Amino acid sequence: MRQHTLDFHHSPCPIFTGAHAKALNKPMDAHYSPRELEHQVQQYWERNQCFKAVEDASKEKFYCLSMFPYPSGKLHMGHVRNYTIGDVVSRFQRMQGKNVMQPMGWDAFGMPAENAAIQNQVPPAKWTYQNIDYMRHQLKALGFAYDWGREFATCDTSYYRWEQWFFTRLVDKGLVYKKMSTVNWDPVDQTVLANEQVIEGRGWRSGALVERKEIPLWFLKITDYADELLADLDHIDWPEQVKTMQRNWIGKSRGVELSFDIETAAGQPAEPLSVYTTRPDTLMGVSYMAVAADHPLAKQAAETSAEIANFREECAKGGTSEAEMAKREKKGLPTGHVAIHPLTGKKLPVYVANFVLMEFGTGAVMAVPAHDQRDWEFATKYAIEILPVIANEDGSTPDLSDGAYTDHGTLINSGEFDGLDFNAAFEAIAARLAELGRGEVKTNYRLRDWGVARQRYWGAPIPVKYGPAGETVPLTDEELPVELPMEVTVDASGSPLKKMPEFSELGDGWLRETDTFDTFMESSWYFARFCCADNHDAMLDDRVNYWLPVDLYVGGIEHAILHLLYARFFTKLMRDFGLVETSEPFQRLLTQGMVIAETYYRTTSNGGKQWFNPADVEVKRDEKGRPVSALLISDGQPVEMGGIEKMSKSKNNGVDPQSMIDKFGADTVRLFMMFAAPPEQSLEWSESGVEGAHRFIKRLWRQVQEHLAAGQPPALEIACLDDDQKAMRRKTHETIKKASDDIGRRITFNTAIAAVMELSNSLARFEDTRPQGLAVAREAVEASVLLLAPIVPHVSHILWERLDHADPVIDARWPQVDEQALTRDTIELVVQVNGKLRARLDVDANADKATVEALAMADDNVQRHIDGKTVRKVIVVPGKLINIVVSG
């Protein structure tokens, strides 16, 4: 079954036997041997420190950054794709003459290290640094043009000490505060769980029903910057979809905050009930109020009602994630309290409901079931009045039997406000409420402040201490940094810091904070630290203002909101402290798609699924090449095809980049990654696709060798070329034009590569060995090598050398288009009749409209389709097409 793989290894055209290593320096290598070649080129780069970046005010800078990896063990294909994209852009920009900086580091704090520690009894620090060593080695094997001199890991004290220092400054400026917040509590393991660790409402290790628990936590005032975060989106070159997601996340809205007087069930006094609405125009349609289980009114009702007390307990069960809350069945109970409508005096029932949360807004909502879908569902379920107050576009009363009518419109059933449109009604009702002292117009944000405290060990300690009299004090500069103890034992019961008096007790009754920072804190400023990672006397220095903002940031779309928003916020904080000049960290953003692969499984006896790696499976195809079945290579028995999914451990469909590098070389892996799909789309892994990429590199290699063997070409004499030579030259320059635009502007490497493949195919058919023929071929060959140099840098380095260039290809000038070479004598015009293709004409490039029209009309096939019909119109798109519109 593995025969073909073995044959591949033993073929007479070996790609990685050692036999040819010595031959590399001779001009006539028959074979392409990536292993030796890549190693040799990588050594050249390292020896000459080719990618060391130095500030140089005389040159235009280009800071290219890929999202740094979490050191989970080894690289996965998503990393390889991410870093290849960044590397291609970096090398391209260097060939444009820019001063390029491309750094790399490690996002080293996080939960997986703690989980590994629990499983393997290895301290998180040791596990992390081992992983970093292995993954660094892998990155080097891929030939990325990094300035390794700037490398750091966020778990280095020399990094996180500055984060601690900056946090104490934020405390001083009042940008940090502590408040009660809800976390997932595992009552068995007695520990706080991340949302990821809550599966269907239960703790992933203990299986216990998770409870919501309130604890005091540290917050950063990101909401102070909400307006700026929103406005500055207009000044950065990010994908529109990402900007839209951030706008929606910030969720700026204009509404009215108003209050309803309350008559409590037991006659106790109660504060007026405050709510916020973006639809004050529907105020006359309010038919009930809903409050959160933790709202004072609900607590009050629970004192006299066992039913409500039980309901409140039920609401405290389950995880805290918004998705889980939103999917939960909407339930509620009447509290017995009555709210008084501020304009009509109408009595409205007050419900306690599980979909209203104390953390959001005022913890209460006014419900208008006629014009809000969620309110409609709740009202329908509990038989509450549904009163339409907004008319259909035609003025009729909306049909509410299937759901709410949520569009804006003219008011009805609203007394004095009848006939007003949305804007007029908004203003009139807001004004009336203000007049009565019952409400005011208010701008609200969906964005909430950033909770940065984690009850975990493997993170940067929060630099705060608590005094015996209840004081909360940030640590002084002399007390910093707070070093995280490295030799610890981690178990499932939470952070060991809490059990380490040598860490937490400072004497005289003072206690140190044992919570650590959210790991998003580290990833919110690492791009700035890369500019001056060797400075151990300051967080940042002047060099940041040479390099920042990052010119291109490359990473997964999954970071579209949280990481990217926090990094933008942090940049604005640093700016306001005079640490950086820029207001935005990342000028241009490229969000790359996932790497996906086919999955294979067998159903086990207990009904579960056993997943098999694609490398261990052979696919059977029918005569059309359609996959029909798959066999496990080891036992020859069938397996099921489970569809194409994101590469993951759980589906066992991950392909190890290392095995592919060993088998085909880094250039092949890079080429395949860049060719198989545009960067923003998901990329399906295909080993035969990789083989195809490998074939292309071998063909290019051979093409260059054959060209060199044909002899030294003379200087190109453009005036002396015949038509075939001109056509070949036109193809070369068309390719340069397209590839430059594709790589430089569009960032679509797949089409750039396809264009070079076309050039290579044209060149293979161009068998002109006359002196000027060789000169034309030389231009084509050199263009191919230069255009591919950012993508397959190792083989390009060698080929460029063979083509007799003294300077390395990394410093070669990007090829320039000769516009003269692009001109054509004739062009192809398409002729349509009623929009359907009927003929193609070769016409003189300078032919006028009348001539072209006459030629089109004269065509036999066109005549057949317009014969006996009336020509109504002729549309001519110059240089492209003619459409003859006929009828009858």
Place this chain on the structure above:
RNA sequence: GCCCGGAUGGCGAAAUUGGUAGACGCAAGAGACUUAAAAUCUCUCGGAGGUAACUCCGUGCCGGUUCAAGUCCGGCUCCGGGCACCA
């Protein structure tokens, strides 16, 4: 549930500003070379009909705008990303 995307041959994709649907590659089939295989090279390759010229159909589904729609508009379906403690 809410927010943001995506869907084109057997497969990955291309078509950049509304103007030739399927470039380039993979798989498959046929052939050349070879004792043989591998490698390499040549040809075919959306579906249906036709000896051919050519014709009809075809970009997830339904409808619309336009001389012209993969592309624009309205309504769906399915798949993916995010939802604040995975990173």
